[in-house]
Structure formats: C-alpha cells, structure tokens
Amino acid sequence: MNNKINEFIPEPNTRKLSQKEKGETFLSMHHEDGAFIIPNPWDIGTARLLAQLGYKALATTSAGYSFSIGQRDNTVDREAMIHHVRSIVEATNLPVSADLENGFGDLPDIVAETIKLSSKVGLVGASIEDATNQKDRPIYGFELAVDRIRAAAEAKRSFEHSFVLTGRAENYLVGRPDLKDTIRRLQAYQEAGADVLYAPGVTSKDDISAIVRSVDRPVNVVMGLQGVKLDLAELSKIGVKRISVGSALSRVALGAFLRAANEMLEKGTFNFSADAVSYAEISAMFASGD
Secondary structure, eight states, X not given: OOOOGGGGSOOSOOOOOOHHHHHHHHHHHTTSSSOEEEXXXXXXXXXXXXXXXXXXXXXXXXXXXXXXXXXOTTOSOHHHHHHHHHHXXXXXXXXXXXXXXXXXXXXXXHHHHHHHHHHHTTOSEEEEEOBOOOTTOOBOOHHHHHHHHHHHHHHHTTOSSOOEEEEEOOGGGGTOOOHHHHHHHHHHHHHHTOSEEEOTTOOOHHHHHHHHHHOSSOEEXXXXXXXXXXXXXXXXXXXXXXXXXXXXXXXXXXXXXXXXXXXXXXXXXXXXXXXXXXXXHHHHHGGGGO
16 A cells, blocks of 8 residues: 555545446557556545546445455345445446446346446346256256346447446356356357356466457456466456456455454464554545545
C-alpha cells in the first residue's frame, strides 16, 4: 500500500456515468489489446477502495459476499443478491458485472428474469453458471445448460444498453476436470449468445490456451488460486481477455483477520498490527464518500 496519503485524496466528484455509457465502456474493454484485471469486491468499502486504486471495472463475488454475512456460498437468495449487487453498482462510477451463480433457478425463464432484474439495478454484465448445487447431479445436462444461456442472451437483447453476458462451465469446480466437455459447453454457450466464456478452476496454461483457441469470444480466467503462478503478461500472451480473482481478495482479508485473532487468543500479542493500513491512509481513501 502506498504510504503517501495525499495520493489517495480523491479528485472532485466527476459526472455520474449513465448505464449506457458504462455498458459501452465495459464491452469495449473486452476488445482492446491484451488482458485486463477485473477485481472482485465483496462490499461497498472494498468496491470504493478498488476504484480509488484505479481499476476500470468491478465484478462481484457471490462467495465473498456470502462469507461477509456469515453464510456459505450458494446460500443467498436472489432478492438478497440483487440488493447486494445494487449496492456495489451504486458505490462507484465504474461498470459492474455480477456473479449471479446459476441464475437462482433451474428453468431458463427464471434465468432470464434474473438477468432482467440485474439490469434494473444498474449492472452492465453478469455471469450464469451451469452448476446445479446438487450433489447427485452437479452440472446441468447439456441441452438445458445451453437453453439457460440462450434465455439469458435473449433477455439482455431487450436492453437499451450494452450488457456483457458471461457463460460459465463449472466442470472443474465440481471435480470433473473434463476439458473436452468444458470446451464443448463453452462453444455451445457462444452459439447461444454468451459474450464472454469462462471455465473457473482451469489452471493449466495448456488447458487455458486450448480453451482460448477453441472459441471466438473473449475468455475470462480466474486467478488467485493456490499454486497457480500465471500472471497478466502470460495470460495476455495466450489470448485471455479478462482476469478475475473470485473470492480470493475476501479470503486474503479473512486470512489476515484469522491470523490476528489467533495471535491474540493463543499468544496474547498484537504483532499483527504492523501489517495494518494506517488509520489516516484508509480515511483519506474513503474521503470520496463524504
């Protein structure tokens, strides 16, 4: 963290961008040279901090938000999640894409309604995954999975602003590292109308390269996973367009919190405070909210 407090005192408030302007900006970012990083805040404060640091767009994290309210991932209902993503949209002047899990329902019509609701709260992008959250059948059947993305795409075509729909293939996250089926699904999601394609949990450079070569849409990858050493330059070189970090930032924060709490409990010491951001610096960064 930069220690020069004045560098974080915000400029005077700029004009609030319209949803149309945010949508056009976000869409164009996917067609520039190289990859861009879209970080994942989990509350209003972290959204504002990321904006102050200079990021150009934000993506929500369902897991990070769930952890922040004391719940496991995939246990927040649609109403609560829409309320949460609205708060992230309103926290900054940046384009925001939301992690909308599986659309909060199995049927394509439910997914379409979720996409429509997301637009009403100011989002200019969202992801829909093909995970069912059911142990006996963790991934939707191929035809239903494609129909769900098609319904989401049809819904977003009715908007008067650009909306970047991301189709997610969840095989690797549910313990099914089937690259062939993952590529098949991503190709089908592309044909169904997805603007960006995403297979979280794929960490091999060769596998990521294979996915990029197999589709004609921008590819998102998630980094911040333990043991994965790929960086922005390497991912750009193989053709990745967007890099998110999912719940990693929230887990980094929770990791520091737990280490500090355990130090106090087990040792009675407070050495953790040496790594804390100063009161003055964090106050200066939040001055834009005054």
